[in-house]
Amino acid sequence: MIKFLERENHNQTQKRMPLQLEDELFPSTPGKFKVDQRGAHYFMNRQIHRCFASTSTMFLWALFLIALTASYLSFQSFVDTGSKYFTASWGGIQWEKQVRTSAQIHRSGGMSVLVTGAAGFVGSHVSLALKKRGDGVVGLDNFNNYYDPSLKRARKNLLESHDVFIVEGDINDFKIVSKLFDTVAFTHVMHLAAQAGVRYALENPMSYVHSNIAGLVNLLEVCKAANPQPSIVWASSSSVYGLNEKSPFSELDRTDQPASLYAATKKAGEEITHTYNHIYGLSITGLRFFTVYGPWGRPDMAYFSFTRNILQGKPITIYRGKNKVDLARDFTYIDDVVKGCLGALDSSGKSTGSGGKKRGAAPYRIYNLGNTQPVTVPTLVGILEKHLKVKAKKNMIEMPGNGDVPFTHANISLARKDFGYKPTTDLQTGLKKFVRWYLSYYGYNNGKPVN
Numbered sequence: 150m151i152k153f154l155e156r157e158n159h160n161q162t163q164k165r166m167p168l169q170l171e172d173e174l175f176p177s178t179p180g181k182f183k184v185d186q187r188g189a190h191y192f193m194n195r196q197i198h199r200c201f202a203s204t205s206t207m208f209l210w211a212l213f214l215i216a217l218t219a220s221y222l223s224f225q226s227f228v229d230t231g232s233k234y235f236t237a238s239w240g241g242i243q244w245e246k247q248v249r250t251s252a253q254i255h256r257s258g259g260m261s262v263l264v265t266g267a268a269g270f271v272g273s274h275v276s277l278a279l280k281k282r283g284d285g286v287v288g289l290d291n292f293n294n295y296y297d298p299s300l301k302r303a304r305k306n307l308l309e310s311h312d313v314f315i316v317e318g319d320i321n322d323f324k325i326v327s328k329l330f331d332t333v334a335f336t337h338v339m340h341l342a343a344q345a346g347v348r349y350a351l352e353n354p355m356s357y358v359h360s361n362i363a364g365l366v367n368l369l370e371v372c373k374a375a376n377p378q379p380s381i382v383w384a385s386s387s388s389v390y391g392l393n394e395k396s397p398f399s400e401l402d403r404t405d406q407p408a409s410l411y412a413a414t415k416k417a418g419e420e421i422t423h424t425y426n427h428i429y430g431l432s433i434t435g436l437r438f439f440t441v442y443g444p445w446g447r448p449d450m451a452y453f454s455f456t457r458n459i460l461q462g463k464p465i466t467i468y469r470g471k472n473k474v475d476l477a478r479d480f481t482y483i484d485d486v487v488k489g490c491l492g493a494l495d496s497s498g499k500s501t502g503s504g505g506k507k508r509g510a511a512p513y514r515i516y517n518l519g520n521t522q523p524v525t526v527p528t529l530v531g532i533l534e535k536h537l538k539v540k541a542k543k544n545m546i547e548m549p550g551n552g553d554v555p556f557t558h559a560n561i562s563l564a565r566k567d568f569g570y571k572p573t574t575d576l577q578t579g580l581k582k583f584v585r586w587y588l589s590y591y592g593y594n595n596g597k598p599v600n
């Protein structure tokens with residue numbers, strides 16, 4: 150704003166100056182010019198003298214103008230630098246120091262990981278787990294308001310208390326992502342920033358294109374050019390199986406029938422990452438998460454919003470499939486997913502390229518991270534009622550055509566074989582932990598809000 154006003158003033162100054170010059174060099178009232186009676190010689194001399202006088206005046210004015218312009222320009226650049234320094238939320242010596250400190254590795258053979266979406270549900274858990282075992286972690290998150298940003302801020306505070314620094318920025322911002330790679334030679338990227346949610350795609354389709362397509366490509370562009378290139382592990386989704394009816398879902402099953410735009414953008418992500426692996430030698434691992442739940446979770450997900458409504462005495466809507474068949478999900482507890490993420494990072498293998506040039510084949514992998522025990526939505530509600538000690542007001546309706554699929558069920562043998570992935574938390578146990586966290590975070594005591 151300051152810059153804008155100054156530019157306007159500058160234009161006014163420039164407009165005014167030639168007028169003032171004209172006023173000085175030429176009579177503004179030519180009709181009042183009197184014929185001189187003192188002879189041609191005198192007149193000629195006088196004209197020559199005037200001519201010299203006006204040339205030197207012009208010269209002086211020109212000098213003055215040049216000096217004025219030069220001083221304006223240097224002032225402007227001072228203002229630019231100053232305002233960038235004072236208003237930018239990133240950059241500067243102190244910022245770089247924070248990034249480098251956070252990325253420092255504290256165990257032998259450890260990694261330095263850029264975690265995108267670090268203030269998100271899975272991102273915050275993975276960041277903390279990496280930090281706790283001695284890896285370097287830097288977070289990147291845009292803190293958007295898809296759901297209550299205060300929850301993201303609370304996760305950020307938690308991470309900061311464990312010395313994880315989170316940079317506030319968007320994966321679409323080429324400058325900030327490049328700057329991070331200029332500051333730290335990240336060995337790995339855990340890419341979890343995304344527009345999540347299956348049904349929200351009906352409301353805001355472009356947000357999925359922005360984050361899950363454009364943001365992904367932007368991140369890959371920076372990674373491909375980095376030297377050394379990092380290995381990338383990123384969040385795909387169980388939703389890519391779409392209308393697949395073969396159960397359990399295996400990584401070799403078809404994924405070309407997405408039921409939602411969310412699923413389509415995740416599937417596109419799998420294809421996009423494949424091209425970066427193929428052309429630039431980036432090591433890529435895509436993880437298909439199956440309805441991840443747990444403490445510090447996402448308020449837009451069913452288990453979370455059901456809990457909120459049940460506690461507030463509000464009705465919940467339970468979707469049912471055709472012929473009143475209950476919907477089912479392979480709900481997967483966050484701690485199991487975190488172990489899967491770390492296993493995928495540890496086994497990812499190196500990227501082969503450098504500075505945008507491929508030097509050989511690099512791993513390209515895709516894994517299911519599920520629980521292998523699908524549970525119906527009414528059963529989920531029953532477990533919540535038990536833990537909350539409150540009966541839900543249920544409103545059963547037929548599943549609208551909103552992108553939902555009837556069931557999900559993961560075959561996890563590939564992840565088990567390659568990095569020992571073995572989920573150990575059933576829905577009863579996981580929801581108990583979630584409810585305990587929820588009541589404490591939102592200030593409930595014996596099922597009643599405190600204060």
Ligand SMILES: O=C(O)[C@H]1O[C@H](OP(=O)(O)OP(=O)(O)OC[C@H]2O[C@@H](n3ccc(=O)[nH]c3=O)[C@H](O)[C@@H]2O)[C@H](O)[C@@H](O)[C@H]1O
Nearest residue numbers: 345346347386387388438439440450451466467468476553
């Ligand atoms: O595995 C994934 O890849 C995805 O998992 C998650 O999607 P979903 O499996 O759809 O989870 P979630 O919304 O909790 O709905 C659960 C069940 O409750 C039903 N459901 C939902 C809302 C409601 O009001 N009523 C209802 O019956 C609903 O019909 C469904 O049967 C992530 O959100 C998504 O980002 C992605 O990661």
